[in-house]
Amino acid sequence: MRQAARQKARAAWVQVGDASHLELHHTAWWRHLHRDFRRYRVTADPPLRTLFLTQGFWASCVYRLSHALLARTRLLWPLVALAQKLVEIITGISLPAECEIGEGLYIGHYGCIILASGCRIGHNCSLAQNVTIGVAGTGGERGAPVIGNRVFIGAHSVIVGRITVGDDAVVCAGSVVMRPVPARAVVMGNPARVVSYEGSFEYVFYDGMDLDPARRASLEKARSLNVGQA
Numbered sequence: 180m181r182q183a184a185r186q187k188a189r190a191a192w193v194q195v196g197d198a199s200h201l202e203l204h205h206t207a208w209w210r211h212l213h214r215d216f217r218r219y220r221v222t223a224d225p226p227l228r229t230l231f232l233t234q235g236f237w238a239s240c241v242y243r244l245s246h247a248l249l250a251r252t253r254l255l256w257p258l259v260a261l262a263q264k265l266v267e268i269i270t271g272i273s274l275p276a277e278c279e280i281g282e283g284l285y286i287g288h289y290g291c292i293i294l295a296s297g298c299r300i301g302h303n304c305s306l307a308q309n310v311t312i313g314v315a316g317t318g319g320e321r322g323a324p325v326i327g328n329r330v331f332i333g334a335h336s337v338i339v340g341r342i343t344v345g346d347d348a349v350v351c352a353g354s355v356v357m358r359p360v361p362a363r364a365v366v367m368g369n370p371a372r373v374v375s376y377e378g379s380f381e382y383v384f385y386d387g388m389d390l391d392p393a394r395r396a397s398l399e400k401a402r403s404l405n406v407g408q409a
Contacts, residue, residue: 201301201325201343203281208247214282214386215239218303221384222287234270235286235306241266245276280304281328283385288334301328301346303385308334315339315357327362329394331382347378347397363401376404 219229219236229236245259259276267273271290274280278294281302286292288308294300295314310332314323322341326332330344333352338344345362355369363378378401380394388394 201299201327203279203299203301206282208243211282212240212243215243215284217386218283218285218305218384219287221386222285224287233287234272234289238266238270238272238274238286238292239284242274242276242278242280246278246280249276295323297323298326299323300326301330303328303383303388304330304332305383306332307336307352310334311337311339313337313339316341329379329383329397331379347380347383347394347401349377349379349382363397376401
């Protein structure tokens with residue numbers, strides 16, 4: 180029974196939100212930054228607190244502007260590198276300008292967040308403190324993770340290697356992820372294993388989420404599976 184449930188879930192992962200073909204609709208950097216800001220407002224963080232006391236939002240600001248500047252010219256690389264190093268010292272958060280990060284990034288806690296320069300992160304994702312998303316592997320298998328949309332990554336988690344984390348997945352606190360994570364899977368442990376397919380629907384909030392067709396399709400898929408514990 181459990182094996183049949185897992186096979187059914189894997190089939191759904193391939194059909195919806197496996198993150199292997201993650202598409203990021205890039206618009207003006209300030210629009211992305213506004214969507215980042217709205218993530219904090221949806222969680223009821225006061226606007227002044229977000230602007231002046233939330234280090235995660237500061238790091239997002241520097242990343243968005245740095246990414247936009249480097250897209251225009253590489254001549255500004257020294258300035259970008261200096262700005263990013265300063266924000267790393269102040270916040271403990273490293274978001275390299277070479278990363279691709281979708282709109283609505285939420286970092287609600289201070290520091291020790293390290294992203295590899297080659298990683299890709301989808302829209303409306305949430306990162307807790309002490310998260311590492313890094314490079315691992317050798318030869319053609321060496322690379323950085325691709326994180327899908329609406330993924331929640333818990334505190335002290337490590338995600339490394341050329342792997343994908345599917346849409347609406349949850350990486351529980353303290354997990355070490357070195358294998359692909361199916362869409363809507365909840366993983367925990369070292370090494371991480373799937374414990375359910377309930378997804379991140381109760382953890383990730385953003386403007387218009389109830390009307391988002393991608394989220395609604397993923398939620399319906401999770402309900403139709405009805406696989407419970409893995």
